[in-house]
Amino acid sequence: MRAAQEGSEVVVAIRDNGIGISSEMMPRLFSMFSQAETALGRAEGGLGVGLSLVRGLVTLHGWECGSAQ
Numbered sequence: 001m002r003a004a005q006e007g008s009e010v011v012v013a014i015r016d017n018g019i020g021i022s023s024e025m026m027p028r029l030f031s032m033f034s035q036a037e038t039a040l041g042r043a044e045g046g047l048g049v050g051l052s053l054v055r056g057l058v059t060l061h062g063w064e065c066g067s068a069q
Helices: 051-060
Strands: 001-004 011-014
Touching: none
Parallel strands: none
Antiparallel strands: 001 011
């Protein structure tokens, strides 16, 4: 995780070393109940609400939330 001031904004970046997100998934990444294909060895999946909830809370505070590969 990294936080830095960029002009009049603070940008918080979070990076992980997970299985990654396909380019086909990116447009619906923050959609409610959206999930990527299950990877081998990943026995449990979520409900697909986490990132949608994050975007909703961030927006309520007047901030922006996005993603990049």
